[in-house]
Amino acid sequence: MTQMTLYSMPSSGNSYKVRLLLALQGRAYRHVPCEAGSDALAQAKAEGKAPLGKVPVLHLADGQVLNESNAILWYLGTGTTWVPTDPLAQAHMLSWMFFEQNRHESVIAVRAALRCYPHRAAQATPERMATLLDEGHAILALMEDALAGQDWFCGAGPTLADIALYGYTCTADTRGGYDMARFPRITEWCGRMAALPGHVTLDHAP
């Protein structure tokens, strides 16, 4: 049977978001791992499987192709409990997803990449790392404030906003070097995410 195919980078939070939602939904798919610097990533690009030059990319059963992690989340989540039905609640959810791409990922994921990927190490100057550390802590403080009095970022249950933000936050300490002891609400929220039925970790191979 033809099924969805996901080209994703095992070590990437953007890719992990999509793998996590698929796991939480219990959906079957074919996975093509495309690690940074791998032949598989180069081949996927050369064969036009990643039209924007990045992963994750979801190839639907009918051959249509979806780029951008949060757009893929939207496609997979629409019509399910992962997307609120009220338009205002949807907009709140989307605002967190835009925040994640514009402000969170561009700092917290970048610091993690500079620490973890050998080919990025030369860019990890002390000044840049210190700036990214301060900026990341400020971003995490915004999330910590938003979780005051609520378990999830948007409404009474988990939505795509939680998955998008979780992608890089769950490893902000181990990979990014951020001090998560300063953010107890985020730590508890990560625990709630990890307890969701079907949850998989970043290193889970589908």
Ligand SMILES: N[C@@H](CCC(=O)N[C@@H](CS)C(=O)NCC(=O)O)C(=O)O
């Ligand atoms: N905004 C995109 C970012 C995708 C992205 O930057 N992917 C990186 C891994 S996190 C990638 O494909 N890198 C491989 C390359 O640039 O060759 C998304 O959320 O999907």
